[in-house]
Amino acid sequence: MPPRPGRDGPLRRPGQATVGTVHTGEGASPNFGRLYKPAERSAVDYWVMKTLPRQIVAFGGGGFSMESGNPLLDDYVLGLSPAERPRVCFLPSASGDADHYIVRFYRAFSADRCEASHISLFRREQGPADLRRHLLSQDLIYVGGGSVISLLGVWRAHGIDEILREAWEAGVVLCGLSAGSLCWFADAVTGFHGEPQRVEGLGLLPFSNCVHYERDSKRRTSYHAFLREGMRAGYAAEDGAALHFTGTELSRVIASRPAARGYRLDVAGRRVVEMRIATTYLGENSTATALPIPEALSTAVAA
């Protein structure tokens, strides 16, 4: 096998510059960082680079777990790999490695288009013995939904947290929905265990995150409350929307449903500033790529 960029070559160090100039978005605050990248960057030019960029695609909800019959988000993450049959590993840890979930993954990621595998941390005797080697050899690591608290506990016990950071730095694309989105961020809002609560994630992305960010949801109200209490600024995504980060910068928001959106949240004084981000619908008539520019600005008044 010929050496593959970013995997067999030297590892990227965190903070190492990625190609392309980064523009600072309007309204960027010191604790938030930069918002969008120029238009000439697109997913297809990644593979010509010497080293692969670090990429995370965080779904607010969606993919095979939630949108049976709508493969748009799953197709998108598979398409990020230049390989003809990308290697995809599913981590169902947040569900307690539920059998039915693993079966659904293999149905969605069928052998004709990728080389699928999974790691069950509750049945280690059945899977690959060397977790690090297996995970670092993937093109895409797909994290399922469930309990983010349990997910992080189990990952830390098996050293998966460190391996995933290494994989990210080596250019393996990381993605997931729900708990599989929250885990990548420094701060997260989980609503899985009843009342929404704050959880510290792996911190690959130095923001806060809220998933299933629907209009009248408890998660949204709680997220705003946490922000007012000092939680760092961050991003939210509705079901069907996904936040695509290159490095630690949001490069685009994509969606499997025409109306689904991503949001950026910041705090100004005691006010939560919620900005809807321009989103690219991945379905029919989706030729134009939207820049992740805030398209509407609403200010949620402090409760």
Added chain:
Amino acid sequence: MVRRILALGGHDFTSRPPDRAVSELMLRLATERAGRRPKICILPTASGDTSDQIGRFYASFGERPCEPSDLSLFRLGRRPMALRDHLLEQDLIYVGGGSLVNLLAVWEAHEIGAIVALAWRQGIVLAGQSAGAMCWFEAGITKSSGKPLAAAGLGLLHGSLCVHYNNEPERRAAYLEAVSEGMPGGYGLDDYAGLLWEGEGTPSAFTARRGARAYRVAVNGTGVVESPLPARFLPAPAPAALREDIAEFRRITAMRKGAGWLG
């Protein structure tokens, strides 16, 4: 408050006699603590909360005089529960088998360890098999990562435990090696052998299947020594259907006596 822990080397919730004997012992301990219809909760965390383990537990206790429940940390999304309140109102907390490493990691993430320790001090019976038995000790031998390795437990009980002792020879070998290399000594339990701690002091050993044994494993001057412990045999209760038939017969007999029909 008497602190009780029931550690089992391995069992299942089936209708086979040794399994019934173990379930009956748990029911008896829970009833003693409750003084009424007891509450028994399974923590199936070590298995990843599999439906299979939960289903078998309910199949075993569902028809018995108790209130069974399950606390599935991976399923709280569909059924939120107040973890602490629920656990502290139980009479017996049963921990199922699976991955010892994952069990303790998930418990730590949800802060369950402190709750079960408090439950124990309050006299709530702690019980479990396999990973669910080793978790109460300072250390155990787990296959959580594939091959048998030493792992730390919660440490409510001194020493270590190795489960499935003669049933999984590679686990026993790993245990003996670990103890010879400085892991605290403790106990080896075959499937269907168990130890019951009631208050301070040494535990009592029992077996629910002929030939199953409990061992004390300790280091002396010459090396690691295994000594079988004298164990009480735990007979299986009559199957539920038969128990009901007997009760019915006794009721009829009593009625007839009361009516003077039998002279």
